[in-house]
Amino acid sequence: MTSVILALLSAAQFLLALDYSIVYVALPGIARDLDLDIAAAQWVVSAYAVPFAGFLLLGGRLADRVGPGRLFLGATLLFGAACAAGGLAGGGATLLAARGVQGMAAALLQPAILGLIGARFPAGPARTRALSVWGAVGASGLAAGVVLGGVLTRYNWRWTFLVNVPVAVACAAGAAVWLLSAGRDARPDPGPVSPALLGTGAAFGASLGLTLNNRLGWALVAVAAVLLVLTRPPRPRSLRIGAAAAALYMASVGSEFYVVTLMLQDRDGYSPLRAGLAFVPLAAMLTVGSSLTDRLVRRLGATRTLSGGFALAALGLAWLAVTARPALPALLISGLAHGIVYTSMFNVGASDVPAERQSSAGAVMTTAQYLAGAVAIAALTLPLRNSAYSAAFWATAAAAAAGALVALRRPATA
Template sequence: MPLAVLSAAQFLLALDYSIVYVALPGIARDLHLGLSAAQWVVSAYAVPFAGFLLLGGRLAERVGPGRLFVAATLLFGLASAAGGLAGDGPVLLAARAVQGVAAALLQPAILGLLGARFPAGPARTRALSVWSAVGASGLAAGVVLGGALTRYSWRWTFLVNIPVTLACAAGAAIWLRSAVRGPADRDPVGAALLGTGAAFGASLGLTLGGPAGWAMVALAVVLLALTRAPQPRSLRVGAVAAALYMASVGSEFYVVTVMLQDRDGLSPLRAGLAFVPLAALVTVGGAVTGRLVRRFGAGRTLAAGFVLAAAGLAWLAAANRGYAAAILPGLLVSGLGHGIVYTSMFNVGGRDVPAERQSSAGAVMTTAQYLSGAVAIAALTLPLRAGSYSAAFWATAAAAFAGALVALRRTAAD
């Protein structure tokens, strides 16, 4: 049961990142938001999620991941209720930001509990494979569930979280009370604030464009350079892989959603159903990754996943007209790669990290993941606003290809 509770919580975090994709047109219409403003419904979650993960990792080690898990889950549920009842754009964006902070506390608590409950070696590899496979399927399932719920109201994409958070909090109180605490190091508040400033500045700058926008992007680069580089080397590789994952197949859902609804005129329900094959292949990819890692190693498996992801995204870039002949094959291939990448990158990143530091290590990787996600969504909005869907897909394919090169370099170094 402990692994089931942790996997359900991870499913929720991933689900909530993508569940609003299909709902964005309805949210924008009801709350009078343009495309650039509507993408902040995604970024308002991703930016604080990325920025406060380092702080969340240290808090998990100091107060205990079990306690932090319960508190963060309940906060996530309250923010979800506020988002579902929001009457205007600012209230909704504020609720999404609180969700992001709660997620930043919850994610490292989950990883800390995984490290404490499952010792390094085959047991932890199996647990990470199950947990990450469920998380990857959550990102894919979000767009499917979002399409079904938006048929009634976009508000249900927020309200649906409430029973899940209550169940996870209750399960944690029963099965996950005890956990390892690390040394009482100083909380990296400065690093967390720098990370948040970098994500916010880059996202806003790319959204605004022009001289002021690019000045904000430059400032974000400076802020990011001032944050600490992760150690050891396996964690650095895992963090880079996580960033490139989110810039490639992690952002694919956003591009496909905008394309299906804005260009092809599909309803939210039909757009959500179009993602069912992708969600199925993501789940399959995550499910087979554990066996692939045991047979070929995490580095080679990660590289193979990125190659599949790049191939599927390139297919979508080259032939994105017509669902059955053009879109579906790209979704299937990229979905399989997606599941493999998501599951294997945590095996790569956490391999050399002791149990008492799993919370902080996971925070570093997820910071890279969601910082990249916030910037990628803002960057992809530029070609999408111009109707250049192929350019957006080529950009995600290039990120996946770069991920394959990083993974192969790591494998060669081993």
């Protein structure tokens, strides 16, 4: 039964990661068919990312209160309906609204998945193994989205949305059968909601403000900073380290896809399909790295594994900075490190968190991850506008090196 549940949760995570990156190469076709200018077309990405990052904390609190299994079922159905609406959209406003609903559904689904892993797999080898499998499938979804997006866009960009619908329906059916039918959903936690609401306001304001990148945007960031001060910080030290690691992950190897995609298409003139296929070696090593994490944690401990993964990422990204080319060895090294970091950071971050708060803990780390992604994209825009790809890769390598140092602050015996 546990293997079936893990497969179900991994499939849902694959869906979330896939949908984050699958529209990248479809944007030109979407803009052309729906008569969108460049600024509006970029919101096809942002309309998903902003609600995703902004509502994660609220999603985590809801999962703790109503039970992650129930929230998983509802969020999966909402996600599938939004994907269908996006694929059938006849205008830009409809598509952007559908993407916004997708982002909100993802913000509910992600903490529900992590809460179910925390509730169904006890801390120790069982949870480490579950996180390794979940991480391998989920992290590969981010790379697979770029590849699959290039293939589907050759036929019609609408398939980048419609392809998600049958997967969402299958996940919802699996939740009804294996997560709820036996009445084994986690006991609701009646803890306070106000910290989650304050955190949600801070996260949403910061993510929207960084996306707008104008006067209104910076005013929203200032309001978000005030709300963040009023929000109680996470108490378990492991969770603080995990959130910092998640932020530095997204600022390093998590931003690698964005920089390499621009390098291949804007500088080197790759077609969307060819650019997508160029990510296959990196995606393969990413899956290998996630699969190896279980053995590495058992041998070295979660802290040393996380720090070593960041150090390996710094090496691969520095190699790309020196060559300013998508060198295959550098992509393989950074891909391997990507898988190790992605999986082990959740292992470290949730180690001191009780089972009934796993959803909220996962939401904190994922919020840090996606907010850092917005900051990283904003910071990388200037060098990338000037085609300074080497400088962009040096910045991501520095973030990876910082992650290696942050991870070592966690006692190795945790």
